Amino acid sequence: MKTYKENYPLISFIVGFLVWLLATLLFRIAGQHFFIVDNPLVLITLYIILIPALGFISTAVFTKCKLDNLESIKSAAIMVLPGMLLDTVCIQFFEKLFPNMPEIYSKTFASWLMFAYAIVLISGLLRKKQLPGK
Numbered sequence: 001m002k003t004y005k006e007n008y009p010l011i012s013f014i015v016g017f018l019v020w021l022l023a024t025l026l027f028r029i030a031g032q033h034f035f036i037v038d039n040p041l042v043l044i045t046l047y048i049i050l051i052p053a054l055g056f057i058s059t060a061v062f063t064k065c066k067l068d069n070l071e072s073i074k075s076a077a078i079m080v081l082p083g084m085l086l087d088t089v090c091i092q093f094f095e096k097l098f099p100n101m102p103e104i105y106s107k108t109f110a111s112w113l114m115f116a117y118a119i120v121l122i123s124g125l126l127r128k129k130q131l132p133g134k
Helices: 008-034 040-064 069-092 103-125
Strands: none
Touching: 008 040, 008 069, 040 069, 040 103, 069 103
């Protein structure tokens, strides 16, 4: 049986896909209630919330799989791939996939997504060297 460390590429991909799926469903169902681009305070809050939320998720994967620095970078890249690929479709067909939000929100939504992916990648790049046995 493979360990978490040996399976980290698959685990990273699954975590990335699940985060994308849950976030997409949340925006599809209730995006109009919290993704309010006309309110700068709400929008800034949404950007700021990403930092600890995605930092926690990505760091949890790195820690659970006992990844070193290079493996953490690879894991972060793998985590963002499913969302980056699938969000190209979401942005292209924004008005059909997110009928609850005006189409003019699509640019801000795309910007927010790129920021989210950057947070995960930065988490991998800034991963501190793990001590042996941890």
